[in-house]
Amino acid sequence: xxxxxxxxxxxxxxxxxxxxxxxxxxxxxxxxxxxxxxxxxxxxxxxxxxxxxxxxxxxxxxxxxxxxxxxxxxxxxxxxxxxxxxxxxxxxxxxxxxxxxxxxxxxxxxxxxxxxxxxxxxxxxxxxxxxxxxxxxxxxxxxxxxxx
Amino acid sequence: xxxxxxxxxxxxxxxxxxxxxxxxxxxxxxxxxxxxxxxxxxxxxxxxxxxxxxxxxxxxxxxxxxxxxxxxxxxxxxxxxxxxxxxxxxxxxxxxxxxxxxxxxxxxxxxxxxxxxxxxxxxxxxxxxxxxxxxxxxxxxxxx
Numbered sequence: 001x002x003x004x005x006x007x008x009x010x011x012x013x014x015x016x017x018x019x020x021x022x023x024x025x026x027x028x029x030x031x032x033x034x035x036x037x038x039x040x041x042x043x044x045x046x047x048x049x050x051x052x053x054x055x056x057x058x059x060x061x062x063x064x065x066x067x068x069x070x071x072x073x074x075x076x077x078x079x080x081x082x083x084x085x086x087x088x089x090x091x092x093x094x095x096x097x098x099x100x101x102x103x104x105x106x107x108x109x110x111x112x113x114x115x116x117x118x119x120x121x122x123x124x125x126x127x128x129x130x131x132x133x134x135x136x137x138x139x140x141x142x143x144x145x146x147x148x
Numbered sequence: 149x150x151x152x153x154x155x156x157x158x159x160x161x162x163x164x165x166x167x168x169x170x171x172x173x174x175x176x177x178x179x180x181x182x183x184x185x186x187x188x189x190x191x192x193x194x195x196x197x198x199x200x201x202x203x204x205x206x207x208x209x210x211x212x213x214x215x216x217x218x219x220x221x222x223x224x225x226x227x228x229x230x231x232x233x234x235x236x237x238x239x240x241x242x243x244x245x246x247x248x249x250x251x252x253x254x255x256x257x258x259x260x261x262x263x264x265x266x267x268x269x270x271x272x273x274x275x276x277x278x279x280x281x282x283x284x285x286x287x288x289x290x291x292x
Contacts, residue, residue, distance in 0.1 A: 007271040010264045011156035017260040029249040032268040117171035121257060124163045
């Protein structure tokens with residue numbers, strides 16, 4: 001039974017949808033910038049909620065264009081996916097800081113288990129998004145070897 | 149592991165449920181906000197922790213079972229738990245006292261996960277492949 005190739009891209013699509021939702025909310029409502037997963041990123045990039053929202057929508061759109069339009073074995077496909085990986089890593093670092101400090105970005109203090117349970121999805125998504133990118137990269141590598 | 153076109157979203161759900169299940173067992177004495185997404189069993193943290201862990205372990209077995217139909221049996225409990233989570237997120241959107249933006253940012257991701265997980269199961273268990281073959285066979289048959 002041969003699986004359809006897009007299955008492994010679903011985690012990338014998930015990240016795209018997440019960035020679009022987060023981006024739209026950040027543009028619509030400034031209070032979205034106070035949520036733990038976005039607060040640290042906003043602080044590090046020194047940008048407003050609107051700015052970060054637009055950035056999220058842009059990187060999500062780049063990733064979607066990469067999957068939809070760029071050829072399967074093109075290096076540009078990876079390059080255009082990298083900004084999304086970068087923003088996921090920033091969000092994951094922010095989430096990890098919250099877990100380690102036992103404190104949400106808005107100052108609420110909870111146990112590490114509690115914050116861990118709340119913030120772990122973004123950390124796992126970042127790790128598996130990396131794996132999916134490596135998967136795409138390896139596919140290109142194997143295809144190149146086969147051609148030789 | 150990486151070079152075999154893994155359905156990463158299924159691994160994502162497994163890892164998440166393992167973490168959530170463990171956390172729920174640890175959090176049991178403290179009925180905190182995190183558990184509210186599992187609104188169907190109000191306050192039953194330990195039971196939900198065990199359900200999440202069982203769903204994740206069954207899905208983990210399902211990833212290594214060769215038969216597509218058995219894969220489906222093992223992955224369905226996790227899909228069920230995700231759908232409950234998704235319904236919980238939607239209910240929270242209407243019921244929670246927190247601003248709706250915060251609720252969507254906090255819980256909204258459960259909806260794309262449940263949808264992507266459904267697609268991944270359909271593909272991973274060969275259902276989409278079978279449907280495509282039936283469709284092509286039907287086309288060929290009609291052409292004759």
